[in-house]
Amino acid sequence: MxxxxxxxxxxxxxxxxxxxxxxxxxxxxxxxxxxxxxxxxxxxxxxxxxxxxxxxxxxxxxxxxxxxxxxxxxxxxxxxxxxxxxxxxxxxxxxxxxxxxxxxxxxxxxxxxxxxxxxxxxxxxxxxxxxxxxxxxxxxxxxxxxxxxxxxxxxxxxxxxxxxxxxxxxxxxxxxxxxxxxxxxxxxxxxxxxxxxxxxxxxxxxxxxxxxxxxxxxxxxxxxxxxxxxxxxxxxFVAHFIGENNRLPGTLVSRDGERCSVKLARGENVQALAVKVGASGEPVSLSIRPERVRLNAASENCANRFSGRVAEFIYLGDHVRIRMEVCGNPNFFVKQPIAELDPALGVGDVVPLGWHVEHVRALDPLLAE
Structure with missing residues (x-):
């Protein structure tokens, strides 16, 4: 210094x-x-x-x-x-x-x-x-x-x-x-x-x-x-304590510099930023902010693309939180401004969704609290 x-x-x-x-x-x-x-x-x-x-x-x-x-x-x-x-x-x-x-x-x-x-x-x-x-x-x-x-x-x-x-x-x-x-x-x-x-x-x-x-x-x-x-x-811990955070547990498959490939419990593969990971084969926890998830057509150019079932809408005035079942997680949240919400979207609908590599972080597995 x-x-x-x-x-x-x-x-x-x-x-x-x-x-x-x-x-x-x-x-x-x-x-x-x-x-x-x-x-x-x-x-x-x-x-x-x-x-x-x-x-x-x-x-x-x-x-x-x-x-x-x-x-x-x-x-x-x-x-x-x-x-x-x-x-x-x-x-x-x-x-x-x-x-x-x-x-x-x-x-x-x-x-x-x-x-x-x-x-x-x-x-x-x-x-x-x-x-x-x-x-x-x-x-x-x-x-x-x-x-x-x-x-x-x-x-x-x-x-x-x-x-x-x-x-x-x-x-x-x-x-x-x-x-x-x-x-x-x-x-x-x-x-x-x-x-x-x-x-x-x-x-x-x-x-x-x-x-x-x-x-x-x-x-x-x-x-x-x-x-x-x-x-x-x-x-x-920080990802979970600050703001809302979707967690998907998985296993590190491979790492290439700043990026890595992670396999989820049900076999899906996710490309993520390697932030705090161990060796291949070791458990990791993926972190994705709800506002970074793209629905329907907006997800077309995302490297990570899956489908999700709509479980619940939670209205918060200027935006809505949509609880979905995604990749085996029944409490996966997507946050959208009301102005961008598709009015035709309903509970039970299965829709494509995705997120970019730079918006998903591979972190340490969450140990039992």
């Missing part, structure tokens, strides 16, 4: 492990560089180690092994309040006996700032989340979304270099949640602060982040920009 790249790194996890009982590792061997100004999301199912990693960075948990660097300095032994890190949690953690303005002023007064500067800074931060006129209200007089915006403004008010957010939108309803996702994303873009965000919601991670680190069983499975993660998952 060049010096300029090294200067670009704000946080480094180096060989970090965490165990609570001295045996089971919740975080196995975390090596992760977080760049200045980036919005990085730690995504994974519960128990995957993402929150524990965030808590070690915040200083509420201590690594069992390895070290965490902030701006090039080890912070393993620095207490949380001396790390210059803003935090936003799901439960807001506002002081109920203080007004909005007093809540906002608290992190500034503990840092010894004078009254005039505090007043200015609080005003500016509340304006940023459009809550200036609520400054004299108490948290109990605000809606959930307003409280969360105060918590966000309070985490930003002392201009930290790093803001950590742990499922901050988990308690909000869907519409408000989506509104807040954009709000946080825009504030991040305006301020250029580094954000590390934890969620188990893959849609949220894809919408908001510059990069996403997918955690599973205490390890990062893949770290990449949202689009790469969705379009080019590096293993079956």
């Amino acid at each position: 060049s010096d300029s790249q090294a200067n670009d790194i704000l946080v480094s996890f180096r060989g970090v492990q965490k165990s609570y009982d001295g045996e089971a590792l919740i975080v196995k061997d975390l090596n992760l560089d977080i760049r200045k100004g980036e919005f990085l999301t730690l995504l994974g199912p519960s128990g995957s180690g993402k929150t524990t990693s965030l808590m070690m960075l915040a200083g509420f948990e201590t690594p069992t092994a390895g070290e965490i660097l902030l701006d090039g300095k080890a912070i393993n032994n620095v207490p949380p309040h001396k790390r210059n890190i803003g935090m936003v949690f799901q439960n807001y953690a506002l002081f109920p006996h203080m007004t909005v303005a007093e809540n906002m002023a608290f992190p500034l007064s503990v840092r010894g700032m004078n009254k005039t500067d505090i007043h200015e800074r609080v005003k500016r931060s509340l304006a940023m989340v459009q809550l200036d006129k609520f400054r004299h209200r108490y948290p109990g007089q605000l809606s959930g979304g307003q409280q969360q915006r105060v918590a966000l403004a309070r985490a930003l008010v002392f201009e930290p270099q790093l803001v950590l957010m742990d499922e901050p939108l988990g308690a909000l309803d869907k519409q408000l949640r989506e509104h807040m996702q954009m709000e946080i994303k825009h504030i991040h873009e305006r301020l250029g602060v580094t954000v590390v965000y934890v969620t188990h919601d893959q849609g949220e991670a894809l919408t908001m982040s510059d990069r996403v680190a997918v955690f599973h069983q205490g390890e990062i499975q893949q770290i990449a920009p949202p689009r790469d993660l969705y379009e080019a998952p590096s293993n079956t």
Whole structure:
């Protein structure tokens, strides 16, 4: 890594492990560089180690092994309040006996700032989340979304270099949640602060982040920009965890550079991208996104062409999910925009379908969960 790249790194996890009982590792061997100004999301199912990693960075948990660097300095032994890190949690953690303005002023007064500067800074931060006129209200007089915006403004008010957010939108309803996702994303873009965000919601991670680190069983499975993660998952766990995914188990027949040939259980042959495969004769799992499957005439120039029986239509407003039986999989989904749906297509119809080689990935077989 060049010096300029090294200067670009704000946080480094180096060989970090965490165990609570001295045996089971919740975080196995975390090596992760977080760049200045980036919005990085730690995504994974519960128990995957993402929150524990965030808590070690915040200083509420201590690594069992390895070290965490902030701006090039080890912070393993620095207490949380001396790390210059803003935090936003799901439960807001506002002081109920203080007004909005007093809540906002608290992190500034503990840092010894004078009254005039505090007043200015609080005003500016509340304006940023459009809550200036609520400054004299108490948290109990605000809606959930307003409280969360105060918590966000309070985490930003002392201009930290790093803001950590742990499922901050988990308690909000869907519409408000989506509104807040954009709000946080825009504030991040305006301020250029580094954000590390934890969620188990893959849609949220894809919408908001510059990069996403997918955690599973205490390890990062893949770290990449949202689009790469969705379009080019590096293993079956990532393919399955992010977005919808059709899986077809098979056996590797042969490999030729980036491409391979896979035989399915019933004997069909599929040409696929060889992403994570072993030797010929070993099991693989094929991954195909539902929106990449072509039906009827649209499938004519696909290298992989089969037939499928329509089992069910699931309408979702702007698009429809069609559950089909394909190559022995009774739950193979095809996703089509309503505008492209053939109105004559009905349940029980058997139709040709296909997909291009570049849209099917041969990955590791999915082991029993």
